[in-house]
Amino acid sequence: MTGTLNRRGFLASTGAAAGALTFLGPKGLKAQEGQTLRYALSTYPPSFDAWASTGSAAGAIKLMIHRGLLSYGPDGALRGELAENWEVDDEGAWVFTLREGAFWHDGSPVTSADVAWTVTEAQKPDSAALFQAQLALITSVETPDERTVRMVTDRPLATLPGWFAHYHMPILKDGEAQDSLIGAGPFTFDSTERGVSIRLGAFGDYYKEGLPKLGGIEAIVYADENLRVTALEAGDVDLIEYVPWQAMQQIEDNSSLKLDAVDGPFMYLTFNGSRPPFDNPLVRRAVAHAINRDDIAAAAFYGRGGSLAHLPIADASEFYQEDLSQGWAYDPEQAQALLAEAGYPDGFDCVMLSTAQYGMHQSTAEVCQAYLSMVGINVQLDLPEWATRVQKGNDGQYDLAVMGTTADNNDPDGLATVLDGSLPPSFVRSYGMETPEISDLFARARATFDLEERIALYRQLEEIALETTPMTGLAWRSQGYAMKSGIEGFTNLPGQLTFYSPITLEDVMAG
Amino acid sequence: MIRYVAIRSLTAIFLVWVVVTLVFMLLHLVPGDPAELLLSQGSIAADPAAVAALRERMGLNDPIWQQYLDHLGGVVTGDFGASFRDGAPVAEQIATRLPRTLEIIIAAAVIAAAAGIPVGTYAAIRAGGRVDGFVNFLASAAMSTPVFVVGSVVILLFAQQLRILPAGGYVPFSVDPVQHLKLLLMPAGTVALALWAVIVRMSRGAVLEVLQRDYVRTARAKGLGRGPILRRHVVRTALIPVLTVLGLEMGTLIGGTVLVEYVFNWPGLSGYLVAAVDARDYPEVVGIVMTISVIFVFLNLAVDLVNALLDPRISLVRR
Numbered sequence: 001m002t003g004t005l006n007r008r009g010f011l012a013s014t015g016a017a018a019g020a021l022t023f024l025g026p027k028g029l030k031a032q033e034g035q036t037l038r039y040a041l042s043t044y045p046p047s048f049d050a051w052a053s054t055g056s057a058a059g060a061i062k063l064m065i066h067r068g069l070l071s072y073g074p075d076g077a078l079r080g081e082l083a084e085n086w087e088v089d090d091e092g093a094w095v096f097t098l099r100e101g102a103f104w105h106d107g108s109p110v111t112s113a114d115v116a117w118t119v120t121e122a123q124k125p126d127s128a129a130l131f132q133a134q135l136a137l138i139t140s141v142e143t144p145d146e147r148t149v150r151m152v153t154d155r156p157l158a159t160l161p162g163w164f165a166h167y168h169m170p171i172l173k174d175g176e177a178q179d180s181l182i183g184a185g186p187f188t189f190d191s192t193e194r195g196v197s198i199r200l201g202a203f204g205d206y207y208k209e210g211l212p213k214l215g216g217i218e219a220i221v222y223a224d225e226n227l228r229v230t231a232l233e234a235g236d237v238d239l240i241e242y243v244p245w246q247a248m249q250q251i252e253d254n255s256s257l258k259l260d261a262v263d264g265p266f267m268y269l270t271f272n273g274s275r276p277p278f279d280n281p282l283v284r285r286a287v288a289h290a291i292n293r294d295d296i297a298a299a300a301f302y303g304r305g306g307s308l309a310h311l312p313i314a315d316a317s318e319f320y321q322e323d324l325s326q327g328w329a330y331d332p333e334q335a336q337a338l339l340a341e342a343g344y345p346d347g348f349d350c351v352m353l354s355t356a357q358y359g360m361h362q363s364t365a366e367v368c369q370a371y372l373s374m375v376g377i378n379v380q381l382d383l384p385e386w387a388t389r390v391q392k393g394n395d396g397q398y399d400l401a402v403m404g405t406t407a408d409n410n411d412p413d414g415l416a417t418v419l420d421g422s423l424p425p426s427f428v429r430s431y432g433m434e435t436p437e438i439s440d441l442f443a444r445a446r447a448t449f450d451l452e453e454r455i456a457l458y459r460q461l462e463e464i465a466l467e468t469t470p471m472t473g474l475a476w477r478s479q480g481y482a483m484k485s486g487i488e489g490f491t492n493l494p495g496q497l498t499f500y501s502p503i504t505l506e507d508v509m510a511g
Numbered sequence: 512m513i514r515y516v517a518i519r520s521l522t523a524i525f526l527v528w529v530v531v532t533l534v535f536m537l538l539h540l541v542p543g544d545p546a547e548l549l550l551s552q553g554s555i556a557a558d559p560a561a562v563a564a565l566r567e568r569m570g571l572n573d574p575i576w577q578q579y580l581d582h583l584g585g586v587v588t589g590d591f592g593a594s595f596r597d598g599a600p601v602a603e604q605i606a607t608r609l610p611r612t613l614e615i616i617i618a619a620a621v622i623a624a625a626a627g628i629p630v631g632t633y634a635a636i637r638a639g640g641r642v643d644g645f646v647n648f649l650a651s652a653a654m655s656t657p658v659f660v661v662g663s664v665v666i667l668l669f670a671q672q673l674r675i676l677p678a679g680g681y682v683p684f685s686v687d688p689v690q691h692l693k694l695l696l697m698p699a700g701t702v703a704l705a706l707w708a709v710i711v712r713m714s715r716g717a718v719l720e721v722l723q724r725d726y727v728r729t730a731r732a733k734g735l736g737r738g739p740i741l742r743r744h745v746v747r748t749a750l751i752p753v754l755t756v757l758g759l760e761m762g763t764l765i766g767g768t769v770l771v772e773y774v775f776n777w778p779g780l781s782g783y784l785v786a787a788v789d790a791r792d793y794p795e796v797v798g799i800v801m802t803i804s805v806i807f808v809f810l811n812l813a814v815d816l817v818n819a820l821l822d823p824r825i826s827l828v829r830r
Contacts, residue, residue, distance in 0.1 A: 387543030
């Protein structure tokens with residue numbers, strides 16, 4: 001219906017509506033249920049593969065169609081979805097109890113057999129699932145009855161529930177294809193124009209009473225970030241993801257729009273630890289102290305972000321350590337002293353890998369280059385397009401590199417992907433940089449269920465990281481959703497969970 | 512004539528083969544692994560086992576010559592294969608996307624020719640005058656302003672300030688014809704502006720040159736009116752180089768509307784090609800480049816033939 005609405009028609013109908021509303025009173029202006037929301041995607045999902053890591057735009061679509069065993073609520077706390085209860089039994093196995101009244105979009109009920117099948121399929125070596133390696137630690141999945149799933153692991157795993165809350169790990173119906181669009185989520189797949197848009201309708205048998213409040217969603221791709229903002233301002237769409245930083249102020253200043261932004265994703269530097277000079281922890285720490293991070297937030301993110309001089313653990317997290325938060329603070333004198341101690345009193349030449357494809361990566365690299373030159377480190381920038389940058393990062397063809405990402409969730413275990421050098425080479429972490437103490441602490445924290453004990457282990461891990469600097473944090477960056485002020489119920493989830501936010505679309509009402 | 516067409520067609524096929532082979536080789540030479548890229552979306556570390564499994568599924572572990580032969584075999588039979596990303600048939604995608612790009616180009620060419628040829632002709636008649644100077648100035652300005660600047664200004668003006676057109680996007684003609692044409696207006700107009708400048712300059716130069724020919728003077732001397740001289744003897748002859756340029760420009764535009772498609776969110780072939788290169792989706796890239804090169808090569812052939820029809824003195828056979 002909304003797809004055929006044109007500007008003139010809109011003006012005419014709003015004029016008529018405005019006249020009518022004069023008599024109706026303010027009640028008529030409130031957000032209503034049953035509307036179609038026009039959601040501006042930043043890119044078309046490269047595939048609908050449910051378990052593959054296909055990006056946050058694909059994640060948004062998955063969160064509309066699918067549901068996992070668990071998810072995160074608007075406050076960022078773990079909550080049940082297809083599972084209403086989850087706990088570790090006496091033998092150390094995770095037991096999930098499924099809720100009653102959950103159905104697939106084809107009308108059949110969600111059972112423990114579906115969960116068991118999902119785990120078995122996704123843990124196969126050729127599944128290409130994001131959590132394939134983790135799921136492989138599950139040695140057997142038992143289904144004592146239709147509503148109970150018992151997962152036996154080869155070691156204690158405190159972090160297992162987090163895997164099943166991830167938007168790339170939804171439960172699929174037994175026997176469905178990996179890119180099936182039959183889910184148990186609040187919206188059903190209606191149609192798609194590849195590369196252009198995806199239409200979804202409300203699922204009448206969704207397991208949450210009274211949800212979804214929307215009648216449907218039309219997800220339209222606006223790849224150009226500026227056009228995405230223009231489309232919102234012009235009224236072509238109701239809600240946009242990935243608000244560009246330069247547009248955040250103008251959206252805040254616009255009374256008919258609202259912005260919901262959180263600091264979640266972060267920028268950092270990775271090092272090539274397989275060769276001098278960055279195989280030396282003193283040199284890496286010198287780099288960490290040489291850069292004034294405030295300028296990165298200002299130059300790359302228009303002030304929408306903040307300095308990050310420690311591990312990317314948000315100050316709202318129970319794992320945050322106030323006294324360690326300035327561990328890599330800007331201190332050029334200390335940087336020079338560390339360089340001298342490492343045997344480079346006059347600095348050295350090196351190559352910094354970043355990409356010209358994304359402005360924030362390039363700007364971050366340029367700020368780092370400027371500050372490093374002040375302590376004598378002569379940086380030559382290498383700025384290929386993204387695909388080449390990924391390849392060079394995986395192959396270690398750099399001395400140091402600019403990266404940006406989010407962790408899997410707000411648990412520090414989600415940082416293993418960035419910090420754990422025992423994992424296979426990847427462009428998201430330093431190359432050839434094994435720190436056995438850090439890998440060991442990650443493993444121990446994963447096997448520990450007591451919160452206080454885990455906090456202590458991660459504190460120890462952060463202390464070692466600040467000392468050895470296997471990477472260095474640079475800046476938090478603000479991640480925003482913007483919408484018409486009449487949209488109610490959408491929440492940008494805190495911290496690293498920002499890309500999980502489309503889960504709240506089930507609560508959204510369009511004005 | 513038939514011999515000429517046959518030779519030109521064979522050359523064209525050879526050229527297309529060269530292009531496809533070059534593109535295939537270049538794609539495999541530049542860094543970037545399609546499987547790795549697909550699985551590391553959102554800057555997430557892909558699991559090496561998952562990447563290896565996907566590479567196997569994509570057929571990337573086969574020897575390079577075998578991949579090349581598979582590709583070529585597919586191309587010859589018109590089967591461009593399936594997208595690495597989601598398995599969508601490439602030929603079908605091209606069939607969907609190509610008409611959208613052609614639509615912009617043809618609409619732009621029509622606007623540009625309709626507005627450019629009369630203006631250019633008029634400027635030639637008034638060569639050296641004030642109107643001529645003004646037209647020259649406009650054409651220079653239009654030619655030297657990049658499309659993304661024109662596009663952004665147009666969006667600012669018509670979508671944000673005046674709010675009479677949508678900011679961008681695409682609706683199929685079959686779904687909503689009015690909205691479809693509204694959405695077409697800005698991208699086509701933006702492309703048309705630069706094209707208009709080229710046509711104005713070409714037609715002005717060509718008309719000016721023809722006006723000085725002997726047969727025009729003769730026609731004038733035997734008392735023919737100004738109108739008939741322009742219509743029958745001047746513009747018709749002057750159109751030849753203009754059409755040649757228009758044809759070539761249109762060919763270039765098939766792969767060159769990237770920025771316009773991007774700025775106006777128009778899901779055409781150029782944007783598809785850029786996305787495919789970004790993702791290193793080999794079957795898509797080869798399929799699209801092949802399509803574009805076939806069109807370009809045969810458009811050139813068509814321009815030659817049309818020229819021959821307009822002016823029989825153009826000989827098709829080399830003497």
